[in-house]
Amino acid sequence: MPRALVVYESMFGNTEAVAESIVEGLATSMTVSLREVGHAPYAVGDDVDLLVVGGPTHAFGLSRQTTRKDAAAKAAGVVVSGGPGLREWLDRADVPLGIQAATFATRAAHPRLPGSAARAAARRLRHAGADLASSPEDFWVTGMTGPLATGELERARRWAESLAATVAGRLEPVGQA
Numbered sequence: 216m217p218r219a220l221v222v223y224e225s226m227f228g229n230t231e232a233v234a235e236s237i238v239e240g241l242a243t244s245m246t247v248s249l250r251e252v253g254h255a256p257y258a259v260g261d262d263v264d265l266l267v268v269g270g271p272t273h274a275f276g277l278s279r280q281t282t283r284k285d286a287a288a289k290a291a292g293v294v295v296s297g298g299p300g301l302r303e304w305l306d307r308a309d310v311p312l313g314i315q316a317a318t319f320a321t322r323a324a325h326p327r328l329p330g331s332a333a334r335a336a337a338r339r340l341r342h343a344g345a346d347l348a349s350s351p352e353d354f355w356v357t358g359m360t361g362p363l364a365t366g367e368l369e370r371a372r373r374w375a376e377s378l379a380a381t382v383a384g385r386l387e388p389v390g391q392a
């Protein structure tokens with residue numbers, strides 16, 4: 216089976232829940248590893264057929280140390296990703312040229328602000344030489360700290376299933392010379 220690596224950042228747990236649903240969707244046709252960004256390898260192996268990265272939208276894009284500090288203050292210091300964020304991981308990551316990739320983010324539905332961590336991550340992956348298999352996808356939370364809007368986990372699972380199907384179609388058929 217083709218292999219997928221899902222790397223996520225999350226403060227209050229909403230993006231983590233979306234990442235877990237994405238794993239469920241991908242796992243219908245792929246072997247999937249899930250890594251919180253602080254525990255993700257910087258060297259992405261050639262054996263990874265699909266790299267999926269996602270994080271919360273902070274200040275119109277990827278989080279920074281300052282925005283993560285704000286989030287930690289709101290969560291009384293207890294956050295899922297207490298170390299580096301996706302921005303720092305993408306800056307350092309060694310990604311195989313031409314790897315299939317996709318990005319996702321969570322965003323607040325109200326107030327609706329411009330910008331998406333998924334779009335920012337997609338730009339960085341494209342510059343690193345990845346081949347985007349899907350448009351960046353946003354999933355909505357109803358307030359600053361969550362919860363996710365109704366139906367978003369199911370939508371994430373279906374998005375991932377369709378992503379896995381796209382990637383399967385792009386991979387070379389096994390056994391061809």
Ligand SMILES: Cc1cc2nc3c(=O)[nH]c(=O)nc-3n(C[C@H](O)[C@H](O)[C@H](O)COP(=O)(O)O)c2cc1C
Nearest residue numbers: 225226227228229230271273274275321322323359
């Ligand atoms: C410091 C900070 C800045 C934020 N900026 C934005 C923003 O620009 N646009 C937006 O839609 N949501 C913004 N949010 C809301 C986050 O997107 C929301 O907290 C996140 O989706 C929740 O995911 P998590 O539980 O995985 O951290 C911000 C949240 C924090 C804490």
